[in-house]
Amino acid sequence: MKQGIIVVGEERSRDAMVSAVEAMGEGTRMAILDGQPTLEYALNHLHSAGVDRIALVPFILGSDETFDVKLQEEIKTAESVKNEVDLAISSPLCPDHRIAGILADRAAQTFSKLDGMAGVPILRIGGKRQADLTYQDLCDLPGQIDDVGTEVPGRHGEAIRIRHLLDPELVPSQPKEVVFHACDDEFSARVPFEMARDKGLFLYRIEGEPLPVNQGGPLRLLIPGIDDHCSNVKHVFRIQLI
Template structure:
């Protein structure tokens, strides 16, 4: 067989395998699609340092980069399988079976799929093996002069695979999440968050707006595909070390006295000066009320939450009893799908990996000795209180400023609150910045400072002090294991 046809045989067999698995997964659960299951398994096996590198380097595109990298690797393997099978289909068939076994293993180890989900990788294996051997025979018959139909066979296989893949994606997305969100209508809290006062931000000077829109709110999670849940079918199980286990439906939560709170969430992967911090008005019910009704037993010290996609987080029980929310709304509307619809946890003062479980379906009252959340065995700290931090939003790094210089930025220290931000230029004395209006101790605080600087290059640094008197650490430490530290600095030029 000619090399070109051999390589194409491998690629089309791969396409047929992935498409067949994706189509079957549309009926058994899209997470069982072999391509997504292997990707999720790769995320689960990623060490902390590599995960941190991916987030730092690619930001919210880390999952797209993973999927693209997988596509390149699989394509290379498929081409190689075809090339080593120019004389016999056996070597390529072995490669197809090996990839199929990997897909089966990935699905069987996923916590968010049922037993029937194994049908998806089995279909993928069968389709890939059949397509490879069928196209191999067709190509060999053509080259032996017995037929001249391999071109047609290749085109038909490609068309059928593409159609199956598109159908799988369409059917997999058939859950009408947006229809469910629209049916909820307005969420009217019994207790509203205070109005954001004028002067809470300095947008004209370069800070973000105080309230972050759903589109701009940072998203860091382990889900390759956003779970598609309808509020009408969702339920939250509360169990473990409680006297009265219970199950709450969406309507039961909505029927309670809802509270609205303005809360800043922060990702532990945020580098010094990084963007992974956002603020919104969340609407929901207090976790403490639910747990006290369930009757927490003596000795419990952890709330272990589980997402629909299998992610888990362990939160200090005393902290969530005091401050945590089961949120169903964000900025005046039901949660967006990518931010946890129908419900998520929001706990001010803790980094998200131990507190902010999206698409939450299970709350287990337990102990830290008994259960570990997703990121703990991967090298992250068990308890993760948010550190006092600040960043410079303007001037931008290596930017140019004309005329009088305004340095502006953001500081946070949930749930202690920000008391002071200081700025210094070129290693000189610290100067106290003007603070924006203080909204609450669970939110960020904006700041600004006008400077009269000579033309030329300059470097500014900032540091915050919280209301407990703790000043932001100077030592520069990476996010692992419990959040980055260090003073943010920016170099720029005054013209």
């Protein structure tokens, strides 16, 4: 028994559907109602690959009678292959509580950008003196890593090397540690200064947008090669050089 998925939508949703299908990987195909590729083509493609159970997933955000009629018509035109596989239609994307989470993430990212435009800091650095950095300040600094996965396998997003945040005017004469404080100030991690300077990264952006809170934003400390609670601190908003 081999399963496959066909994401079905309209021409206006093509670009978003392409991205979704690519992310879902092998065994997933796309079909455009009243367009190309047709549902019949997608069904035949999966069937020829040995798939015998297929889920049709409507790429719409709610019930749509016109869409449903078009989909049933497309299914009828593919009657020959339809009889060779087990076929079922899923519910549309909404209502689904996970959509609310995505919307909340997008709103939080937008507010972070507005904060950056308004000069609201997302990081405070304390040492010989204090410095506040906004999201835009981080974007403008050198030491950017476009794909943090090259440094920390399995992680996604864009990061900055912490050493580029350590202005000599901030660093004490003989620094021993960097203390990373989470936003609720109930958790902090102490990291040897040399380790933080030489290896430390701040993950702060994903696909050009601020790192969502549910992924550790605004800043997430990562230290490649170190596997303990001090090497992965979420929601960092303040660091101390001591």
